[in-house]
Amino acid sequence: MLEVRVARKIAEAEGVCSFELAAANGAELPAFTAGSHIDVHVAPGIVRQYSLCNSPHERGRYLIAVLDEPASRGGSRGMHADVQEGSRLTIGVPRNLFDLDLGGDRYLLFAGGIGITPMLAMAHSLLAAGKRFELHYCGRSIERLAFLGLLNEAPFAKHLRVHVDSGPVEQGLDAARVLASPAQGDQLYVCGPAGFMSHIQTTAKASGWSDRQLHREDFAAPPQVLEGDQAFEIELSRSGRVLQVPAQKTALEVLLAHDVAIESACEQGICGTCITRVLAGEPDHRDQYLDAAEHARNDSFTPCCSRSRSPRLVLDL
Template sequence: MLQVLVKRKSIVADGICSFELCLANGECLPAFTAGAHVDVHLPSGVVRQYSLCNPPQERHRYLIGVLRDPSSRGGSQALHDAVQEGHTLQISEPRNLFALAGNGTRHLLIAGGIGITPMLAMAHELDRQGADFELHYCFRSADRAAFLDDLSKAVFTERVVLHDDSSVVPSTLDAYALLQGPEPGRHLYVCGPGGFMDYILGCATAAGWPQAQVHREFFAATPTEHGADQAFEVQLARSGKVFHIPADRSVFEVLDEAGIEIETSCEQGICGSCITRVVQGIPDHRDQFMTDAEHANNDQFTPCCSRAKTPCLVLDL
């Protein structure tokens, strides 16, 4: 855990604030890679994940962008209303679950709304590497688009294509046309609201993009329709202990209460922190982190949100 000082808080778009975080003693922060995020621990006990959007070579600060969520459960609203310059926050060291492909020869970055935050760090890093890339940024209107000024002044600005849905001259992204003809070595990165991501990823699938060349990061779980949840059992392979999972509780909640440690962060199935190997049984996958192919293997699942299709799951714990 790191204790950081909020050195600067700025309004970067309608409903979006940026926070510049530094160590109070002026020392260097832990290094991070493009696409990384930090867990922000708020005074209320709520923990939320925010992507780092400054150039990864910077060690004197972390920069995050936070969209005020109307349905906030105490995360974004608290940061917007209660956290001010000069305040201190507890954050985790950076983790990266949305990294640039090291074997990529061309990179296509597509961001929607607040999904621009990890893409900024990616664009800075790809430009530093001299890599072949382009960044497409889609937004409803300019006043709701974060970091437009930064993008206009960036050294890679010629590689940025803006898609403003409210502009007089239509500039809406034609994702299906853009994604035609996937090539070996060309990688796609997508981040943004759930509906936007579903559209882009659907176009990529229709165009024949291999899943190994498609990378995505969700900021919030997409509501899904499930029937009434059923209780089931979880057995720990290493000890043989069996736990009853009620219909209204997650595997993580039950095991955590019993003192079984599982790393977790988002508790919504979007970050992948808690992925656990399945030894026996068939999971009911409800995460948005793993690919369809990984779900089909049924050899791992997310205990924070997923459940079971069989009466018992045996886990590698």
């Protein structure tokens, strides 16, 4: 864990604030790569993940941006309302689940709204590596696009393409045209709302892009509890205790309510913090962290969102 202070807080766009973080002791911060995020302890019991958006070559600061979500469970609302310049925060070291592969020839970056945050760091890295790229920045209106002033200046401006719903028709995103005729060395990175990312990916695949060329980062997972979900049991192998997980609660909620020691952060199946080993039973995987092969092995379980296809799961807890 690192203690940082908020050196600057800036209103970057409608509903979006950026926070420049510096080490509280004045030292250099741990290095990171484009696509990395940090865990921010917003308040007791509230940990959220935010992408780093500044250049990875910088060691004196981390820059994050936070959208004030109407449905906030305390994270974004707390950052906007309670965190000010001079505030102290505890953060985790950078982790990267959305790594930028610099082995490509040309890059198409698609950012939807607050999805600009990892893309800005990627743009910094692509510029430093001398790579060809386009940054397609999409949003409802110009007023909602954070960092637009920075991106409209050199050296980013010639790579930037802005698409807003409230603008002229010709300013809209024609994804099929942009994604047409991909070359073998092309790479596509997308971040933003789930529907936006699905549209880009579906269009890319229809245009001939392969899975290995497509990369996305989810900021939110689908709902953890669905209509028709059934109760199931969790057996804790180390103690033999058996806990009941009702249909309307997550396994993580039940574990924490029974004082089972387990680390958690995003509570949406995105960060991987709460992953637990499965000793018996078949999980119903609903996370965005494990890949298809890991899901198929059925030996890992994300209790914050996943459930069970079998009546009981035996966990290594």
